[in-house]
Amino acid sequence: MEWASWSDFWAMGGYGLYVWGSYAVTGLAIVAEIILLRHGRSQTLKRLRRMRKWEEQ
């Protein structure tokens, strides 16, 4: 373990901006993709169900 305290951990030896900037954007990008995947699936199901009703009429 390299860290004496939490503030030491967040500082990353003066490179905090670069290290946390990397991890934060990666995390956001992954979360965004997961949301889009779920949204895409539910939208597709909705659309296909609607089309199906239409075709039956």
Added chain:
Amino acid sequence: MAFNLYYYASPATFYGLAGRLIPWFAWGAGILTLIGLYIGFFMAPTDFQQGEAYRVIFIHVPAAWMGMFIYLVMAFWSAIGLAFKTRLSFMMARALAPTGALFTFIALWTGALWGKPMWGAWWVWDARLTSTLILLFLYVGIMALWAAIDDRQRGDKAGALLTLVGVVNVPIIYFSVQWWNTLHQGASIKPSGTSMDEIMLAGMLVMAFAAWFYAIAAALVRVRTLILERERHTDWVKAILES
């Protein structure tokens, strides 16, 4: 009973199989990420040259690997699709592209944030960086091509051709650090062995497996949506829609 590959090549059976596999890969990715981050931040030592800045490596390298690897897998499915006209192959290619683009973007972004403190520049027109940017443009170009062509079969073919033409870029990225004099450091892991500290290497590999699991889960979710859309006139999809 022997494992029958053709059985799973049918969209209907693959849909079910993918649905059962997704939670395993998703949970696997989550758990591996936690382990990888723990190793990366609490076990791996400070680098003697780069201080703490090197800790970007735990996402940068796995993301760059995935960006290249997903492209190769896409090219594989594109070739199979063109050669055998299998329906599922083109869907796999389409399902992989956004995640490949995402990882390539992450590799470039984290590279910029690593380059600034180490090289003094966010970006340089170096062979490794430029060829990786071209990879991102290829992904975006292929997705734009799919989006632009309404006819599904023509779109599949055009996208597959562009993917196969672009595949030359992958070895260029990989060997760029050897072929050209570049600012980007050379490979730390080679067939002949590694120049990395063992625990740093362990953290990086665990994160690489996490990225792999994540990419598989994401592609499977996407391919299932594509299967539903393309097979909507079949009885089994109708049954799903009515449930």
